[in-house]
Amino acid sequence: MSAVLPDRLREQAAALDASDPLRHCRDLYLPADGLVAYLDGNSLGRPLRATAERITRLVEHDWGTRLIRSWDEQWMELPLRLGDRIGEVCLGAAPDQTVVGDSTTVMLYKLLRAAVAAAGPERPEIVLDTENFPTDRYVAEGIAAETGARLVWVEPDPAKGVTPDLVTDALTERTGVVLLSHVAYKSAWVADLPEITRLAHAAGALVLWDLCHSVGVLRTDLDAHGVDLAVGCTYKFLGGGPGAPAFGYVAARHQERLRQPIQGWMGHAEPFVMGPGYRAGAGMRGFISGTPPVLGMVGIEDTVDLIESVGLDAVQDKAVGLGRYVIDAVDEVLGSHGVRVVSPPDDARRGGHVTLAHPRFREVYRQLWDQDVVPDFREPDGIRLGLSPLSTSYAEVAEALLRIEALLSD
Structure with missing residues (x-):
């Protein structure tokens, strides 16, 4: 040179x-x-x-001084409040449609399993692509084995990605859910989210978008484009730190009919009654399962604030x-x-x-x-x-x- x-x-x-x-x-x-x-x-x-300062404050004050009182003062609502912040700043989502909690894999399982159940036996097919991140493929394979759903594989050019034409060819009257990544994890191909969502809806299917490689760096405008469901991680462009939990987005129009499969006490309508039987909380509360990972959530908000400021x-x-x-x-x-x-x-x-x-x-x-x-x-x-x-x-x-x-x- x-x-x-x-x-x-x-x-x-x-x-x-x-x-x-x-x-x-x-x-x-x-x-x-x-x-x-x-x-x-x-x-x-x-x-x-x-974020380093916020973590120190949490250990010394919220946890170290306020102790159990911090649950009542802030932590119980943190998954919903932080979800709304991500929705507002990064997703183009109105309030009460986004929640933070669980790993990406678990959140993906919850939303995909709920979507498959809502689609019903008349629409047992899940459309997905061979180049998607392993978790997405593995979770879909597990749900197919669990429910009898059929996987319909799209095979995109690895240097490009999933296009509307490829999705159109895979859609049938039996398609229940389309599961795709907005940005391909290897090639960085940006899928045509608005058009693919439109095509899936025209075929009568729901769409679940994986936003792990786009949230915090690309616009998605989920509400404007009529997206049904989305998941994404917070430890990449949202700066949440190693092991920071994922978020899940469920459009308000679907929240009453979709039921996620991991029924934990924090998702109950009255978690502290601790009575017999499960009754899902209203809205996004019903998509929470276990105790929120507070230590893993504390770093997310600083990056969201910075994105909003610039x-x-x-x-x-x-x-x-x-x-x-x-x-x-x-x-x-x-x-x-x-x-x-x-x-x-x-x-x-x-x-x-x-x-x-x-x-x-x-x-x-x-x-x-x-x-x-x-x-x-x-x-x-x-x-x-x-x-x-x-x-x-x-x-x-x-x-x-x-x-x-x-x-x-x-």
Whole structure:
């Protein structure tokens, strides 16, 4: 590689960082001493300074001083209140449709199982795709075995994703539920959520969207597009921390007829009566099962507040800009080594990460980690660069690409 290219790449990154309207956000995060570049925020987001302070306050005051009184004072309503905040800021959802609690897997099971039951025996088919995240596929397989439902597999191009045409071909009068990810976890393909939702409804089916790789970085506007159900995690772009619980969205029009299968005491209409028999709480209360994971929920709100303060549109614009910078730089710096971009080149069809492919990338990925450059790896040969708009700088991306080039040159 010409010696001029590294200088030009770094100069471009410095100019983009200087003009970045979100550049002040990076200073709000805890410093990661010794880290050269963190490009895995779409697996685990970095913690905000405010979150560290909030966790300390919870331990010292809410838990340490108020103790059991904090349940009455704030924790009992936390899943619903925090759900409403995520809905308002990140999902385009009116109040009383979103709740926080459980892992993504459990929340997905609850909503998919409820949707299959609501669809009834006349519509026993679940449409899903072979490129979806393993949890989605595994949960659907388990529910099919449990209920007798039939799985109808869509097989998208791995470098692209599920398109309306593919969904149309899979829909029949027996389709009960369509289960898809808004952003593909490998390629970052952004599915056409409005059109696919419309097509499913026209066929008489419900749609359950997995928003794990889009919430907090892309607009979804669930209410405006008539989405039925959605789930998503909070430890990626929402900065909730390792093990932070998922959220579930159930459109208000479905809440009376859908019944989730894990009937726990916290979802009861009167949880502290503790009487015989289960009676689901009204609205989203009925989609809660067990005790809310308060310690895992405490970090989410700070990132939601930050997204609200800068605007989700600005976050999405930065994600697009980071992705475009990667794609253009790869052509210039890594193309001669045979590195391929396997994420969509179209900015409108790409989420908050870019995946690059090369036969040596399993080895290179480990070498990058040893150099304190932290991307992700996805089978069989992909390095996935997670581009968290609030915490990722263009300079980090430039350094990561130059390190990759150096390692491929050895």
